[in-house]
Amino acid sequence: MTVEGEAVRASRKVVSGETLVITIPEPKELDLLPEDLPLEIIYEDDDLAVVNKGQGMVVHPSAGHPNGTLVNALLYHLKSLSSINDVIRPGIVHRIDKDTSGLLMVAKNNATHESLAQQLKDKTTLRKYVALVHGNISHDKGTINAPIGRSKTNRKVQAVIADGKPAVTHFTVLERFENFTLVELQLETGRTHQIRVHMQYIGFPLAGDPIYGPRKTLEGQGQYLHAKKLGFKHPKTGEELVFEVPIPAQFENTLAKLKKID
Missing domain, CATH: 3.30.2350.10 (Pseudouridine synthase)
Incomplete structure (x- = not known):
C-alpha cells in the first residue's frame, strides 16, 4: 500500500486529498x-x-x-x-x-x-452431536430457537441476530460435572457454527472453543464437539440408514478426568 507514492503501514491514517494505492495480488x-x-x-x-x-x-x-x-x-x-x-x-x-x-x-x-x-x-435427516459445555445447565432438556447470521460487530464470526436465518437446536443433558455439562444436541437446521453460537447465546459455551468460548480451560485443541449420529434415507434403495461412532479418545479422557474431580 502506498500513499502519494510512498510505502506505508496499513495502520497509517489517510488525509483527505491524498492518493492511496492498494495492490491486490493475483489469486x-x-x-x-x-x-x-x-x-x-x-x-x-x-x-x-x-x-x-x-x-x-x-x-x-x-x-x-x-x-x-x-x-x-x-x-x-x-x-x-x-x-x-x-x-x-x-x-x-x-x-x-x-x-x-x-x-x-x-x-x-x-x-x-x-x-x-x-x-x-x-429436515428429514438425523444429526446428533455430543458436546462438553461450560457451566451447569439446570434444565434436563431444551430447545434453542434463535436466528443466526454474520455478526454486526465482528464480520468474521456468526451470532444470534434479529434478521438472521432460522436456526433450531434441541439439547438433552447427559451428565453434569462440577463446572461443565455433557449434552447431546440434535440439529433441526444447519447454520454455520450453529451449535457453538447457540450454546454461547444461552450462556453455556463449548469447552475449548477458541472463538465462542472463554480462554482455554481444558487440554486439547479446539471445541469439544463430536457429530456422533447420522441418519438418512438411501437415495436409491429408500432404506433408512443410521450410523453412530463413539467420541474420540481425547474427549473420553477429558470426561474421565472430570469424573475423578467430582
Whole structure:
C-alpha cells in the first residue's frame, strides 16, 4: 500500500486529498490433488459413503488450507465423487468445522448428491452431536430457537441476530460435572457454527472453543464437539440408514478426568 507514492503501514491514517494505492495480488489457483491421508470410512456403496472425520481436519481446500483436507483424502480413497458443488468441494453435501469430529455423508454421483441435499433441506435427516459445555445447565432438556447470521460487530464470526436465518437446536443433558455439562444436541437446521453460537447465546459455551468460548480451560485443541449420529434415507434403495461412532479418545479422557474431580 502506498500513499502519494510512498510505502506505508496499513495502520497509517489517510488525509483527505491524498492518493492511496492498494495492490491486490493475483489469486492463487488451488491444485486439488488426491492425498493418501488416513480416512475412516464407516460405510460405502456405489452411490455414497459415510466417513468419520478426525478433529483438526479441514473439510475442503481454501486459501488458508490448500491441501491435507478431507476432500484430498476422498479423492484418493474413493473412485468417484459428485460434481454439483464447485471444483474444490466434490462429494461434499454438508460440512462440520475443522475441530469438530464425527460423521459426514459423501455423495459419489450427482443424483445422490441432490437427494441427500434435499433431505437436509426438508429436515428429514438425523444429526446428533455430543458436546462438553461450560457451566451447569439446570434444565434436563431444551430447545434453542434463535436466528443466526454474520455478526454486526465482528464480520468474521456468526451470532444470534434479529434478521438472521432460522436456526433450531434441541439439547438433552447427559451428565453434569462440577463446572461443565455433557449434552447431546440434535440439529433441526444447519447454520454455520450453529451449535457453538447457540450454546454461547444461552450462556453455556463449548469447552475449548477458541472463538465462542472463554480462554482455554481444558487440554486439547479446539471445541469439544463430536457429530456422533447420522441418519438418512438411501437415495436409491429408500432404506433408512443410521450410523453412530463413539467420541474420540481425547474427549473420553477429558470426561474421565472430570469424573475423578467430582
